Amino acid sequence: MQHKGLLELTSVSRHFGGLAALEDVDMLVSQGQIVGLIGPNGAGKTTTINNITGLDHPTSGQIYFNSQPIHKASPHVITNMGIARTYQNIRLFGDMTAYENLLIGQHKRGEASLFESIFMLPRHFSQERELKNRATELLERFNLADVADVKASNLPYGDQRRLEIARALATNPQLLLLDEPTAGMNPTETRAVGEQILQLRDEGITVLVIEHDMSLIHQVCDEVYVLNFGRMITHGTPDEIRQNEMVIEAYLGTDEGN
Amino acid sequence: MGALYEAFLDLTATVGITEPVLHGMLIAAILAISIYLTLYTGMFTLANAGFMAIGAYVSVLLTQQLGWGLFPAILAAMIVAGLIAIPIGLPVLRLSDIYLAIATIGFAEIVRILLLNFDNIIKSIIEGILASDNEALINRVMTFDANSELLEIRQLTNSVRVRFELIEGARGIKNIPVLTESWMLALFIIILILFLIRLHRSRFGRAMAAIRQDETVASNMGINVVYVKNVVFVMSAMIAAAAGGFEGHLNRIIEPGAFGFDRNVDILAYAVLGGTQSIIGPIVGGLVLEALPEVLREVKQYRGLFTGIVLLGAIVYLPNGLVDPAGVKGLFGTLFSRGKSKREGEVDAA
């Protein structure tokens, strides 16, 4: 059966005992789109991403990526299929340098086998050079070139956020999932991240972004999905969402959005 | 070469390190490397003594009964241990930290108890075969003679005869040919170190370090965590088995008691004392822990107490162990520093 779009969630539910973190969620992300996922805290946004990336599995429902079912797959398989993510609380490899983080991100691109590495066969060296070049490229692109040898945990916050995105890119994804990439940033920095997301789309990467900052949503998203208490209450363009009563009600009483 | 070695031994003997002690130190270094691999990947497994036992018994079986040379016997023992490690690792490595520790301790103890009873086990198997109707099998096991001193299984169709001289009570094996020599151990260690250096600079080595840092994120980077962990576990088992094989051919006897929980604690102590930040750490830990009780003769009778104090003291006061590359780099600038290896992406496990 052919499935539409790049990523499709069908009736996905995730129950923890009696608690429903996700209930009957449908979502469709097409190639080349930038899709936003919003909702109050605890709505289930990160749970959704965890289920897409294989860290968690739905209790029921299906998830398809490029028409392949991924709702039961292991995380590394899903990454190898072309999905990458960043984390809400930054999870860099803290004791490794920025450069090293980017090397690890490219793990799936490496083709030299362990045997070749151990016996120092040529393919190991050519491979390493390629990886190094790509890492350097990414460092430059994200303005991290001068902190390449700094331990990730010692980097300033903004650099860490950018490094997270750079590392996710290093895995060569088709679909990039960003979990609150602008948390703690000021409007200028937020705008810059928005520009980068748009540029990613120009390079052919589809993006799904979880955000609380509505200005970013407006800046980059073609379509927005709204979660509340584990249910997808509506979706549409940013303008439609802004005027949607259910959405406003969901956010009432909290200081989210604008 | 031999004269150089003799001279070296004379020198070390002055501080109390005689040849047997040197052997012990080198074997400790090999064991330390085996636990280094798993710790570098963030796995706290204490199964090494169990695999060491397997290595010892299998290699002794081959040299003593089938007349194999030492190197092929050890190689075979390593392969057997590796094969056993696979079905053990697959279910067990899914467990997280302390559950994993408990499971692997349990495994090592099971191995020890099985070995303690291995004559009974073989006896039961043979009785089972004789009682069955399987002609072919019965012909292969024509007679057997098991008392507590001798366990002999004879096969009349060809001249293979398996004959274990057991130690009564301790269920060990005696009259093992003494085959191991220091140069073999040293050579093996050098090979291992070279292997480890290449490992650190490979994609696989980086994956190991990533898993140690953050297993979940590592899997999101496309690293097949289960595969890497199992491979590392198997490697560690094989190295421990080699250590067991070498040790088994040093003292003419082996007994299951030498491979119990205490052994595991010793091996752990090598890694804790030496530190697991670099390859040298556990090796230094192993050498030091084996040498010190000999060098400080007063400590020798308090061997167990000494190990306990070292373990407790090191984990509380020297969390990074004696060999701390960050500190060492500041003072010297070593082979393992970042500058040289930038051309190949070596990565710190920290």
Add this chain to the structure above:
Amino acid sequence: MELFLQQNINAISLGAIYALFALGYAMVFSILGVLNLAHSAIFMWGAFVGLLALDPEKAPLLINFILVGTPLTVIGMVVEYKFIQPGMNYTRSLHLAIQRLIALIIRVIWITILALIGQQIFIQLMPYFPETLTILPVVALIFASVAGGILSIALEFLAFRPLRERKADRLAQLISSIGAALILVNIAQFAFQAVYGRTEAFYPRDVTIFGIGTDPITLGALTITPIRLMILAIAIILMIVLQFMVQRTQVGQQMRAVAFNEKIASLLGIDVSRIYILTFFLAGAFAGIAGILYGMTFLVTTPFIGENIALIGLTAIVLGGLGSIQGALVGGFLVALIQTYSVAFGGSSYRDAIVFVLLFIMLLIRPQGLFGQPEQKRA
């Protein structure tokens, strides 16, 4: 049929001892989150202290030691926390490891000095103390449990607290407890040598607790040693008392709060540090009593009985669920039953192996045990 019943009775009284021991394990794990592998060494010391207290010749030694040792320990702890801290910067320019080695050496030196002072004091005081104080087994029980509790607190201060303060992970604390266990066992070996001249000692056969002794009562084909029933009764009473304490008293409530979430508990004003000490004391006391009861059941004590029971206790709490107190209880009885049956039917050489295999299987199928909660992965 009689054999079945007989085995059951043996198993249950053994199970009570195992359960007491496992309770301590489970308590520490649920409230502190660490597995204390030195718990079994405390058990062994409980048996040893209990034996000393029961022996008319050695008992006065023990009392003297406690009367002198306790104030010295307290002084030592005060000195420790006022003047010596782990990780203190002795010289800024030295390599960090050397700094820490120095801290360690200083600690060892003052502990040795304290021990020497203590030894001198009680040699001086010894002639003045009456010899008749102990002998009563009940007193011995109290001694054993208090000794266990104190040892356990010492462990907390030496092996766990420093690691907790630098936010070490629980594996480091596990390793630390392994080191501590090794130290305790080795010291016991020397103590046994010093007191008995060999590493084996026997409990008196005619111990009576409240007049109930070791003369077997025969009911039909069953032989019951009343003392075993007494032991069972003591164990059950203790467990009930513990249960009451945990569920009904305020302190128990605080313990449960800390077990649930240490941060929230401290925000609620609970003195978490004090709860930790109390937990260790209780766990150690239980281990100590389990030790002396074990000694009374099996009559022989060596420095190594801890090793046997360590894996048993581990299996018991894994079976029952690592964080669960009820689980530890159930686990203890289960293991005793399985052990007894496997000896009765299979022969004793595989008895321990069967317990380990059980442990192994449990970890693979259901690591959280019968009553525990599975651990969740979070992103």
